[in-house]
Amino acid sequence: MPYKVSNEKLTLREQAYLPEMIRGLGVTARHFLRNLFTRRDPAPEILDREGPCQITTVQYPEEKVEYPPGYRGLHRLVPREDGSPRCVACYMCATVCPAQCIYIEAGEYPADDPSAPNRVIERYPTKFVIDELRCIVCGFCVEACPKDAIRMDTGLHAVSSEERRAFMLEREALLRGPAVEHPSDPWRKREDSSAPEHGEKEAHRRISPRKNGG
Amino acid sequence: MPDDTKPRQPPEPQPRSVPPRPRVKLTIDDREVEVDAGTNLLEAARAIGVQIPHYCYHPRLSITASCRMCLVEASNSPKPVPACQMPATECLVVQTRSALVKEAQRATLEFLLLNHPVDCAVCDQAGECKLQDYYQEHDAQPSRLAGPKIQKEKRRVLGPLVTLDQERCILCTRCVRFMCEVAGEPQLGVFGRGSHEAIDTFPDKPLDSNYAGNTVDLCPVGALTNSDFRFTARAFFLTATPSVCTGCARGCSVWLDHFNGETYRYRPRENVAVNGPWMCDVGRLSYKPLVHDRALEVKIGRAGEGRTAEGREAARFAIEKLKPLAGSERLAFVASPTASVEDLLATFRLASEGLKLKRVFVSGRAADKGDRLLLREDRNPNRLGLDWVAQAFGLKVEPFERLVEEIDAERVKGVLAVGEDVPTDPKLVASLLLNLDPVIVLATNLGPVAGMGHVLLPSCPCSEDDGTFVNFEGHAQRFVAAYRTRGQSRPHWTWAATLLEELGVEVGWRSARDVFAELAPRVAQLAGFDWASAPGYLTHPRGLRTLPAAADARHGIHRERS
Ligand code: SF4
Ligand code: SF4
Ligand code: FES
Numbered sequence: 001m002p003y004k005v006s007n008e009k010l011t012l013r014e015q016a017y018l019p020e021m022i023r024g025l026g027v028t029a030r031h032f033l034r035n036l037f038t039r040r041d042p043a044p045e046i047l048d049r050e051g052p053c054q055i056t057t058v059q060y061p062e063e064k065v066e067y068p069p070g071y072r073g074l075h076r077l078v079p080r081e082d083g084s085p086r087c088v089a090c091y092m093c094a095t096v097c098p099a100q101c102i103y104i105e106a107g108e109y110p111a112d113d114p115s116a117p118n119r120v121i122e123r124y125p126t127k128f129v130i131d132e133l134r135c136i137v138c139g140f141c142v143e144a145c146p147k148d149a150i151r152m153d154t155g156l157h158a159v160s161s162e163e164r165r166a167f168m169l170e171r172e173a174l175l176r177g178p179a180v181e182h183p184s185d186p187w188r189k190r191e192d193s194s195a196p197e198h199g200e201k202e203a204h205r206r207i208s209p210r211k212n213g214g
Numbered sequence: 215m216p217d218d219t220k221p222r223q224p225p226e227p228q229p230r231s232v233p234p235r236p237r238v239k240l241t242i243d244d245r246e247v248e249v250d251a252g253t254n255l256l257e258a259a260r261a262i263g264v265q266i267p268h269y270c271y272h273p274r275l276s277i278t279a280s281c282r283m284c285l286v287e288a289s290n291s292p293k294p295v296p297a298c299q300m301p302a303t304e305c306l307v308v309q310t311r312s313a314l315v316k317e318a319q320r321a322t323l324e325f326l327l328l329n330h331p332v333d334c335a336v337c338d339q340a341g342e343c344k345l346q347d348y349y350q351e352h353d354a355q356p357s358r359l360a361g362p363k364i365q366k367e368k369r370r371v372l373g374p375l376v377t378l379d380q381e382r383c384i385l386c387t388r389c390v391r392f393m394c395e396v397a398g399e400p401q402l403g404v405f406g407r408g409s410h411e412a413i414d415t416f417p418d419k420p421l422d423s424n425y426a427g428n429t430v431d432l433c434p435v436g437a438l439t440n441s442d443f444r445f446t447a448r449a450f451f452l453t454a455t456p457s458v459c460t461g462c463a464r465g466c467s468v469w470l471d472h473f474n475g476e477t478y479r480y481r482p483r484e485n486v487a488v489n490g491p492w493m494c495d496v497g498r499l500s501y502k503p504l505v506h507d508r509a510l511e512v513k514i515g516r517a518g519e520g521r522t523a524e525g526r527e528a529a530r531f532a533i534e535k536l537k538p539l540a541g542s543e544r545l546a547f548v549a550s551p552t553a554s555v556e557d558l559l560a561t562f563r564l565a566s567e568g569l570k571l572k573r574v575f576v577s578g579r580a581a582d583k584g585d586r587l588l589l590r591e592d593r594n595p596n597r598l599g600l601d602w603v604a605q606a607f608g609l610k611v612e613p614f615e616r617l618v619e620e621i622d623a624e625r626v627k628g629v630l631a632v633g634e635d636v637p638t639d640p641k642l643v644a645s646l647l648l649n650l651d652p653v654i655v656l657a658t659n660l661g662p663v664a665g666m667g668h669v670l671l672p673s674c675p676c677s678e679d680d681g682t683f684v685n686f687e688g689h690a691q692r693f694v695a696a697y698r699t700r701g702q703s704r705p706h707w708t709w710a711a712t713l714l715e716e717l718g719v720e721v722g723w724r725s726a727r728d729v730f731a732e733l734a735p736r737v738a739q740l741a742g743f744d745w746a747s748a749p750g751y752l753t754h755p756r757g758l759r760t761l762p763a764a765a766d767a768r769h770g771i772h773r774e775r776s
Contacts, residue, residue: 090335106445193368
C-alpha cells in the first residue's frame with residue numbers, strides 16, 4: 001500500500017530544528033538511563049522478560065536460548081530403568097552413519113548371572129564410541145535405531161575442549177539422561193530368557209476374548 | 215593312499231547322483247522343462263531358474279514337507295501341493311505365481327511368524343535370514359495376532375558350539391534331520407506339542423557332535439546360532455572369500471567370512487569331491503590362528519633379547535649366518551605341511567638351490583583323533599603337496615623325530631624352519647633349539663618355537679595370500695586372499711625370494727601366481743592343474759577385490775542357502 005505523504009507545513013518550532021533535536025536526545029537518554037539503572041531480566045526467552053529493562057541481548061554462554069523440540073544436540077545412550085543401556089548393539093546406527101563415526105563392539109550378558117542387568121535381551125554394547133568431531137549431526141542414527149536407544153536430545157551443541165580425544169565419547173560418557181521404557185519392551189513381559197511357566201498349556205485358551213467387542 | 219600321479223580337480227557341485235531314470239516333460243509357469251522322473255518340483259523349477267521359496271527342504275536331507283512355504287498349484291491336485299515333495303510327472307502343469315499360490319505363501323508366512331519374537335536387532339541371522347527375505351517378498355503385512363505371543367526359552371545352550379533360541383525356530387526340523395541322517399548322531403529332537411513344540415536335546419545329553427556347527431548353517435532362521443561367532447559381527451557386514459579349511463588333511467572348501475581385515479568365521483562351501491556341503495567343528499574353529507597371536511614383526515635376536523628390524527636387514531643377517539653352513543648336513547631345513555604349495559615351492563627352491571641342502575624335515579601339527587565323516591587324523595592341510603614338492607626338488611623327506619635325534623646327537627648346528635608348528639610339545643622343541651645357532655624361523659604365529667629364532671620372519675596365513683593346498687586324496691584346491699597382509703608379515707614365498715636375492719639369485723616373483731607359474735612345472739603331479747580356473751577362484755586380476763565395508767560381496771551360493 002502506498003504511503004500517503006503528508007505535505008503539512010512544518011511548524012516554527014520544527015523549523016528551528018534544535019528543540020526537536022534535543023527532544024530526540026531526550027528519548028535516547030531516557031532509554032539509556034532506564035537500561036542503566038534497572039535490573040535486566042535474564043530469562044533467555046526475550047518475549048517472556050519482565051521489568052522495565054528493555055535490553056534484548058542474550059548473554060551467551062551464561063544465558064542460553066532453549067532449543068526447539070527436535071533440535072539435534074549431543075548424542076546420548078538412553079538408559080533403561082535399571083541403568084543399563086537400551087542399546088542392543090545391532091549396529092544400525094553405525095551402518096547408516098554417513099560419517100562412519102560410530103564404533104560398536106557387542107557382548108553377551110552372562111546367562112547364569114542373575115545380577116546381570118537384563119537377561120531377556122542378552123546382547124549389549126561392550127564398547128560404544130562416537131567420534132563427535134566427525135559427526136555431522138544429521139540425526140540418521142536416531143532415526144535408524146530400532147530400540148529408541150540413541151537420542152540427540154541432550155540440548156548440548158557446543159561442547160568444547162582443548163584435546164581431540166575428549167570428543168571420542170565412550171559408552172560411560174554417553175549413557176546419561178532420563179531413563180526411557182516402553183510398554184512393548186520385552187523385559188516387561190518376562191523375567192529372564194528362560195521359558196516362562198504357562199498356566200494353561202493350550203495356546204488357544206490363553207487368548208482371552210477381548211472385552212467390549214475388541 | 216590314492217594314486218598321486220595327477221591332481222584331481224573337484225568337479226562343480228552337482229545334485230545328488232541318482233541312477234538313470236526316464237525323463238519326463240512338464241510345464242512350470244508356462245515354460246516346458248524336461249527332468250528325470252521323480253525329481254521334485256522344487257528342483258525342476260530351479261532347473262529353469264524359477265525359485266520357489268522354501269524352508270524345510272534341503273537337497274541333502276530327507277523330505278518332510280513340514281514348513282509349507284513351497285506350496286504350488288499342480289494340475290493333478292485340487293489343492294496347492296508342496297513342491298519339495300511332489301515328484302515331477304509327465305504332462306504336469308505347475309503354477310508357482312498364481313493368485314492362489316501367492317495367497318498360500320502369504321498365509322504360510324503369517325503362521326510361521328505368528329509367535330516369532332521379531333528381535334532382528336539382536337539376532338545373528340539378520341541379513342541372511344530367510345524369514346526376513348520372504349517376509350519382504352511374500353507377506354509384508356503387520357501381525358494380526360491379538361493375544362500375547364507364546365514365549366519359549368531364548369538362550370538354550372545346546373552344546374559347546376550351538377546356542378538355540380526356541381522362539382525364533384520355525385520347526386522345519388532341518389537340524390534334527392541333519393543330526394540323524396548325516397552326522398549319524400541323533401542328538402536333537404522335537405519336544406512338546408502344538409504351539410509349544412520346541413527343538414531340544416535329550417536330558418543330560420548335550421549337542422556335542424563334531425558336526426553340530428552345520429546345524430547352524432542349515433537353520434534357515436536365527437534359531438540355532440554359533441556360540442563362537444555369536445554377537446561378534448553382523449552378517450551383512452561380512453564379505454565371503456573362497457578358502458580352504460586348514461584344520462586337517464581333508465581340506466574342506468570353506469567361505470572365509472571377514473570384515474575390516476579380520477576373519478570372523480568359516481562356513482562350508484559346497485564341494486562334492488571333498489566335503490559335500492558340510493564341515494566339522496574342529497575345522498570351523500581353526501580360523502582362530504588367523505586372528506590371534508600372530509607374528510607381525512620382523513625380529514632379530516631371540517625372544518626377550520630381540521629387536522625389531524626391517525625385512526631386508528633381517529634377511530641379510532639370516533643369510534650371513536646361514537651361508538657358512540650351506541651345503542652341509544649340519545644345517546637342517548624344516549618345513550611344515552601347513553604352508554601352501556606356492557610357499558613350499560619357493561622355500562624348497564631356497565633350500566635346494568640356494569643353500570644346497572639335500573633333506574627336508576617335516577614338522578607340522580601333531581596327529582589327533584579323526585572320525586568317520588570328514589575329520590582326518592593328520593591335522594595338516596598340505597602333506598601330500600609337501601611330498602610332491604620335495605620330490606620335485608630332489609629333497610629327501612625325513613620325519614620330525616629324526617631331527618630331534620640329530621639335534622640330540624649334536625649333528626645339527628643350525629635350523630631354517632618354514633612354519634612354527636611342531637608335532638611334539640613346542641616347549642620341548644624350544645629347549646632343543648636353545649643350543650643351536652643359527653635358528654631362522656618363518657612363522658605365522660608367536661610361540662615358544664618362533665621365540666627361539668635368531669631371525670623371526672613373520673609370515674601370513676591363507677587368509678592373506680593366494681595359494682593352493684593338496685588334500686590327502688590328491689585334490690588340489692585354491693584359496694584366495696581375503697585381505698591385505700597384516701603388520702610386517704609377508705607370505706613365506708616373499709621371504710624365500712628376499713633370502714634368495716640376498717644369496718645373489720634373482721627371482722622376479724611378484725605374486726603367488728608367478729611362483730606357481732615358474733616352479734610348478736617341475737612338479738609332475740601338478741601338471742594338469744590350472745591355477746586360475748580352479749574351483750573357488752573368482753576371476754580377479756592381481757591383488758584384492760577391495761570393497762566398501764557394507765557391500766554385499768557374497769557369492770550367489772551364499773545367499774541361496776538351498
Ligand atoms: S548424527 Fe549423523 S553423523 Fe552424527 S553420529 Fe548420528 S548418523 Fe553419524
Ligand atoms: S532350529 Fe532351525 S533348523 Fe532346527 S527346526 Fe528350528 S528353524 Fe529348523
Ligand atoms: S514344505 Fe516344501 S520346503 Fe518346506
